[in-house]
Amino acid sequence: MCTRPQVLGLDVDSETRCRHYRSENDRIAIRFYCCGKYFPCFACHEAVGCDNTAVWPIEQFYQKAILCGSCGTELSIREYLDCASACPHCSAAFNPGCSLHQHLYFEV
Template identity: 65%
Template structure:
């Protein structure tokens, strides 16, 4: 079973910080290996040594679709055009504004 932590998180991994209909992913933080809906939840309740996924590890599963629980590799997520490749649920395209907080891009 996957560990997912967040503040005010719903069944599709929306949290107190990001909770629109298309906010439905959680990201496994490289530093602690735990899924969080966003960097703000990680800052508030996660480890104290945040680190981004290095490019050489982009083939590892690190993004979770909150709708179907499909795990995507970092590269699959970066290439997915804001839709889950498994269930086709839309992801928030605005998340790309924060990708530098999670991945070495």
């Protein structure tokens, strides 16, 4: 059995929800380009992450950097951006509102 990556942040639950985002569909974590660690959101990274925030460059979108909080599958950035707000492995719904924050994580 594979061990899930550690997800850092504030009040993180078993499906990667945090103090800032707690709806039923808030179930992903993002591995930040700057530090290589998983956080549920940009606010958690600001609170307990590194002080050197950087976004993923387009040429790195093949990297596994999204964690499904339901099944624990790590998705590439491209898989995540193309998944229509559902995990391609377990079909768990992701919050479609996360697309409003893409610029905080990925080069757009």
